[in-house]
Amino acid sequence: MAQGLKVAVIGGGSSYTPEIVEGFIKRYDQLPIRELWLVDIEAGRHKLEIVGALAQRMVQRSGLPISVHLTLNRREAIEGADFVSTQMRVGLLEARKWDEHIPNQYGVIGQETTGPGGMMKALRTIPALLDICRDIEELAPNAWLLNFTNPAGMVTEAIRRYSKVRSIGLCNAPIGLTKWLSAKYEAPASRIYTEFVGLNHLHWVTRIEVEGVDRLPELLDKREEYSGKNVPPSEWDPDFLRSLGGLPSYYLKYFYMTDVMLQEQLESLKSGGTRAEVVKKVEDELFELYKDPDLQEKPKQLEKRGGAFYSEAAVNLMESLYGDKRDIQTLNVPNGNTLDFLPPDACIEVNCVVTGQGPLALPVTKVPEQAKGLIHAVKTYERLTIRAAVEGDRDLALQAMASHPLVPSVGVAKKLLGEMLEKNRPYLPAFFKS
Numbered sequence: 001m002a003q004g005l006k007v008a009v010i011g012g013g014s015s016y017t018p019e020i021v022e023g024f025i026k027r028y029d030q031l032p033i034r035e036l037w038l039v040d041i042e043a044g045r046h047k048l049e050i051v052g053a054l055a056q057r058m059v060q061r062s063g064l065p066i067s068v069h070l071t072l073n074r075r076e077a078i079e080g081a082d083f084v085s086t087q088m089r090v091g092l093l094e095a096r097k098w099d100e101h102i103p104n105q106y107g108v109i110g111q112e113t114t115g116p117g118g119m120m121k122a123l124r125t126i127p128a129l130l131d132i133c134r135d136i137e138e139l140a141p142n143a144w145l146l147n148f149t150n151p152a153g154m155v156t157e158a159i160r161r162y163s164k165v166r167s168i169g170l171c172n173a174p175i176g177l178t179k180w181l182s183a184k185y186e187a188p189a190s191r192i193y194t195e196f197v198g199l200n201h202l203h204w205v206t207r208i209e210v211e212g213v214d215r216l217p218e219l220l221d222k223r224e225e226y227s228g229k230n231v232p233p234s235e236w237d238p239d240f241l242r243s244l245g246g247l248p249s250y251y252l253k254y255f256y257m258t259d260v261m262l263q264e265q266l267e268s269l270k271s272g273g274t275r276a277e278v279v280k281k282v283e284d285e286l287f288e289l290y291k292d293p294d295l296q297e298k299p300k301q302l303e304k305r306g307g308a309f310y311s312e313a314a315v316n317l318m319e320s321l322y323g324d325k326r327d328i329q330t331l332n333v334p335n336g337n338t339l340d341f342l343p344p345d346a347c348i349e350v351n352c353v354v355t356g357q358g359p360l361a362l363p364v365t366k367v368p369e370q371a372k373g374l375i376h377a378v379k380t381y382e383r384l385t386i387r388a389a390v391e392g393d394r395d396l397a398l399q400a401m402a403s404h405p406l407v408p409s410v411g412v413a414k415k416l417l418g419e420m421l422e423k424n425r426p427y428l429p430a431f432f433k434s
Contacts, residue, residue: 004034005322008077010132011088011149012038012070013047015286016310018298020085021055023315025062031319037069037077043092045072047287054290061296074132079139083318085146086132090124091427093280098423100274104265106412109254110274113151113201115406116416119385122151123397124427126158126389133163144321146170146314153200156332157347158386168359169332169347170317171200172310173249179309185210196330197246197364198371200349202378204246206366219247245368255374255405317354324356331359338364341372346379377405392430397421
């Protein structure tokens with residue numbers, strides 16, 4: 001058999017694909033990919049053809065011996081793969097729009113990975129990914145599944161709990177923070193150490209050392225923040241931030257500044273539509289660019305999406321697993337006994353040493369007391385949601401919705417759940433058994 005790796009990207013018609021292709025080209029010496037399979041479903045065929053043709057032009061221009069295959073046949077793509085990467089969106093951007101709209105109508109935060117919207121995304125996504133895992137168990141039992149599909153922590157935990165697949169969850173926030181610090185302090189990434197504590201989209205950065213100097217106090221004092229393209233910047237309260245004990249993920253604004261964030265959402269709903277509608281415009285522009293037969297590289301506009309650098313994180317992880325590099329990366333992995341107040345099989349987002357056998361979670365040196373309650377509450381909601389998704393159980397789903405810190409009452413939880421399940425009926429057959 002020819003040497004080299006086989007990689008399958010599920011959701012290959014995504015606007016992010018050119019970024020991961022660029023990563024594979026740049027790292028070919030460390031990560032010799034022979035076959036790249038881009039997979040999508042019938043509804044995504046048009047996008048797959050456009051973005052796949054760009055991927056083929058990019059590889060052709062590089063002169064590397066990578067063959068790019070486009071397919072709607074997932075099993076063919078997975079068979080014998082070394083790595084499977086998932087970047088899919090069940091229900092496409094249309095479903096995301098309702099994840100954002102419906103909670104807003106009840107005066108609740110509407111966001112694609114946090115709160116009721118995140119819950120619906122999890123309910124749609126978990127069964128689809130477990131279905132993919134059954135194919136991986138059968139056709140590529142030694143493959144690593146790198147999951148970017150949001151909500152990444154919950155999806156990864158579901159995979160670890162309900163399948164035998166070797167899976168790791170990934171987010172672009174940690175690598176985004178390192179790049180931000182690197183530019184701010186003019187220091188190479190290799191001289192920056194950050195310690196993450198918490199869950200995916202619910203983390204506190206409790207250590208920030210740049211070239212051996214502790215920079216956390218000044219960053220908290222100046223209220224500087226690294227923020228994603230997908231979360232609006234709002235000012236933190238200076239006393240609160242200074243005493244928080246960690247640089248908060250921008251998603252924590254939804255919990256600590258719920259009133260301000262809700263106001264921003266309701267205003268943008270009136271003026272420019274939800275984040276889903278903004279993303280749809282960016283995505284339409286990107287696909288217009290991708291169609292250009294002379295385009296042979298990733299266009300700059302792709303960085304307007306919230307997931308900038310995600311592919312760099314993916315390629316870093318593949319390279320470290322393949323080369324047994326033993327470097328430190330921030331990943332979504334089972335807790336074990338890292339956070340003593342969570343169950344061992346709960347997925348958490350922490351620093352890990354990446355070996356050829358997989359990531360080893362590092363002990364955390366600081367867990368702010370004030371972060372524990374929120375981590376525990378959100379994890380409780382996540383675990384109930386995962387079970388509800390797998391069992392199609394409305395009672396569990398109601399308990400999950402009502403236990404989310406952003407949902408104000410059981411009455412609101414019940415109305416939200418009923419309306420949102422109905423809106424998602426095509427994607428949630430398990431909840432509509434006659």
